[in-house]
Amino acid sequence: xxxxxxxxxxxxxxxxxxxxxxxxxxxxxxxxxxxxxxxxxxxxxxxxxxxxxxxxxxxxxxxxxxxxxxxxxxxxxxxxxxxxxxxxxxxxxxxxxxxxxxxxxxxxxxxxxxxxxxxxxxxxxxxxxxxxxxxxxxxxxx
Ligand code: CMX
Ligand code: CO
Numbered sequence: 215x216x217x218x219x220x221x222x223x224x225x226x227x228x229x230x231x232x233x234x235x236x237x238x239x240x241x242x243x244x245x246x247x248x249x250x251x252x253x254x255x256x257x258x259x260x261x262x263x264x265x266x267x268x269x270x271x272x273x274x275x276x277x278x279x280x281x282x283x284x285x286x287x288x289x290x291x292x293x294x295x296x297x298x299x300x301x302x303x304x305x306x307x308x309x310x311x312x313x314x315x316x317x318x319x320x321x322x323x324x325x326x327x328x329x330x331x332x333x334x335x336x337x338x339x340x341x342x343x344x345x346x347x348x349x350x351x352x353x354x355x356x
Pocket of ligand 1: 223240244254255274276282285287288297321328329331334336338339340344345
């Protein structure tokens with residue numbers, strides 16, 4: 215069951231400058247940074263709030279590490295902006311399987327590693343009315 219907005223993924227050209235914008239404008243601080251080479255991103259997670267299911271909601275700021283990555287290609291075509299939305303669930307395997315059964319393309323056969331040791335998968339944007347949609351189980355949930 216999807217129980218929260220885990221994060222909103224925002225593509226940017228310069229992670230440090232974008233982090234500084236969110237700090238100076240809203241007061242949001244960096245909770246975590248990492249490089250995920252499989253996804254081709256350098257990222258910063260800004261924690262916005264805790265949620266009643268024990269998870270949290272974040273902004274995920276994403277800078278590509280290579281031009282041929284998902285975020286690199288998207289930035290070249292669209293410029294900066296909202297790249298994807300991620301729903302949180304205690305059981306990404308079950309939710310991905312259920313959603314696949316409804317005819318929506320799930321991009322990975324098995325969930326992969328996402329931010330902060332989470333397990334993630336994606337739904338194809340063309341099957342989701344134009345929204346690239348991620349499903350996340352946080353590390354403490356699996
Ligand atoms: N949101 C909405 N539509 C998108 C999109 C996005 N983020 N990315 C691509 N599309 C659309 C394109 O506009 C294009 O549409 P048209 O054919 O109408 O022009 C179509 O999808 C195909 O796009 P493409 O540029 O040819 O790109 P690919 O098919 O190679 O890749 C996708 C698209 C979704 C399969 C790829 O981006 C992907 O695998 N995404 C999942 C992984 C990811 O995004 N990782 C980065 C984030 C990591 C994290 O959150 O931790
Ligand atoms: Co994400």
